[in-house]
Amino acid sequence: MILESLEFLLTPTTPIARKYGFLYSSISLRHRYHRQKKNWLPHLKNCQDLFLETANSLPQRKSVVVMGSAHLHEIPLHLLMDTFEQVTLVDVIHPLKHHLQAKRYSRLKLVTMDLTNALDKLQELNSLEDLNNLATKLAGEKLFHFEADLIVSANLMSQLALLPLDAVEKKIKRTLELTEKDVICTQFAETHLKNLSACKGTKLIYSDREVIYRDKSNEIMYTGHYPVSFTGYKKLKEWYWMLAPLKEASKDYSIEMKIEAYKST
Numbered sequence: 269m270i271l272e273s274l275e276f277l278l279t280p281t282t283p284i285a286r287k288y289g290f291l292y293s294s295i296s297l298r299h300r301y302h303r304q305k306k307n308w309l310p311h312l313k314n315c316q317d318l319f320l321e322t323a324n325s326l327p328q329r330k331s332v333v334v335m336g337s338a339h340l341h342e343i344p345l346h347l348l349m350d351t352f353e354q355v356t357l358v359d360v361i362h363p364l365k366h367h368l369q370a371k372r373y374s375r376l377k378l379v380t381m382d383l384t385n386a387l388d389k390l391q392e393l394n395s396l397e398d399l400n401n402l403a404t405k406l407a408g409e410k411l412f413h414f415e416a417d418l419i420v421s422a423n424l425m426s427q428l429a430l431l432p433l434d435a436v437e438k439k440i441k442r443t444l445e446l447t448e449k450d451v452i453c454t455q456f457a458e459t460h461l462k463n464l465s466a467c468k469g470t471k472l473i474y475s476d477r478e479v480i481y482r483d484k485s486n487e488i489m490y491t492g493h494y495p496v497s498f499t500g501y502k503k504l505k506e507w508y509w510m511l512a513p514l515k516e517a518s519k520d521y522s523i524e525m526k527i528e529a530y531k532s533t
């Protein structure tokens with residue numbers, strides 16, 4: 269408890285990250301990882317294998333950028349540091365341990381940024397139409413640019429629209445229809461993909477593309493999917509990840525994800 273309070277106090281955060289609870293989510297994610305490590309192992313191994321296969325196929329391994337690095341449960345820091353000379357981690361919040369490692373190793377750089385450029389505009393949203401307009405505007409902007417031998421989008425794509433959707437739901441005081449949410453998720457994902465494609469270097473993406481909720485009798489209650497065009501990418505693999513078995517996120521349902529991995533061609 270004392271350690272956690274210290275972590276809350278000492279982790280560097282931006283006003284935006286504080287406002288939208290990213291520090292709290294980051295610490296919760298780490299706790300969930302420790303509780304569910306056994307269930308997550310096949311997923312983590314797939315991510316590591318794909319990372320190593322892709323890295324080994326490169327003509328040189330000087331630099332790597334990982335977007336959505338979080339705690340690096342999927343591609344551990346030691347693997348990144350052993351494989352590449354320069355490692356850049358990009359996220360809206362970095363855990364304290366990565367700040368400490370970056371102080372120790374000049375080969376490790378942290379970039380703290382909102383990869384959607386939407387978070388500081390959320391309080392201006394009054395309707396779904398405002399969010400659609402914002403997503404359309406952002407689709408025409410250059411949101412980020414990185415150059416590296418390998419650029420990884422690490423289980424980030426499906427997360428990008430969550431806070432914007434949440435902000436609109438709170439403002440209009442109704443739950444959005446799934447079809448309405450899918451349109452926004454697709455827009456945010458495609459804008460991310462467009463910016464990623466413009467980066468210089470080989471790209472590796474893995475992301476959840478489908479979510480499956482099952483009730484106590486293991487019957488499917490809900491399946492969600494947002495369509496995205498991966499033109500210019502080759503599908504490497506797909507697998508299922510038991511993110512939260514029954515009683516982890518809820519006593520009434522389990523949550524499983526279908527993950528897809530792609531590499532730029």
Ligand SMILES: C[S@@+](CC[C@H](N)C(=O)[O-])C[C@H]1O[C@@H](n2cnc3c(N)ncnc32)[C@H](O)[C@@H]1O
Pocket residue numbers: 290336337338339340341342343358359360361381382383384385387422423424427428
């Ligand atoms: C599911 S986690 C990724 C897991 C991570 N790859 C790992 O190995 O543990 C998603 C990450 O995306 C980050 N994120 C969400 N929205 C973001 C945004 N708009 N800009 C930058 N990072 C964002 C979150 O802070 C979180 O760390």
